[in-house]
Amino acid sequence: MTVTSDMLRACPADLGAADRAALADCIDRCLDCVQACTACADACLAEDTVGELRACIRACLDCADICDATARILSRRTGHGADVALDVLAACAVACEACAGQCARHAGCHEHCAVCAEACRRCAEACRTLLETLS
Template structure:
């Protein structure tokens, strides 16, 4: 889809952009599913911070994927800001989910998705300069 944009992407690394969008979508799905799975656990109160962090990360990843998918009127400052926020949210969520990963497989899977998304955001930020 990125390569079909009529005006081009102004020198943005389309591979890094595509990977970041894909990782954001995958992470949002993993975080949403993890929050839902946490709600199904018997100790929901113990997982309240994990649920909140999952949902925040999912929202930020969804927003980041949307912003990265729009190129008309591109604003590098906005792009950097959402990537930085996504990177921070993914790292926080990965850290929180890691706390529960030994007990809950969904938290382990979510932490992995968050770390992968954080890596993709960092890589794109680096290429944006």
């Protein structure tokens, strides 16, 4: 069990059609991705080839921001607008795939990019899974 799962279970609000396990997994994957992308952007800044990593840094920072927003929106279930959640989940999956693609270009040279790309892929998958359960 994670804190996310515990909080969803303890919440008295009706979660509607949401699969609690898929919801908790998506929130946790988003938060993991925030950490990975933030740390990867910082690690890229420390590389000697930082000039070649600008697009990767930008993708990581954009992805971290949208994953953070997605986790927060999904965590607020009281009076929640389903349309907003669906749109945010779709956008998060797109941002994660874009970031994974950027990081994959450098994964052979920079381990932090390999780790980040994998976190992004897992997050995109969790977003798509939750989208399926909510649609």
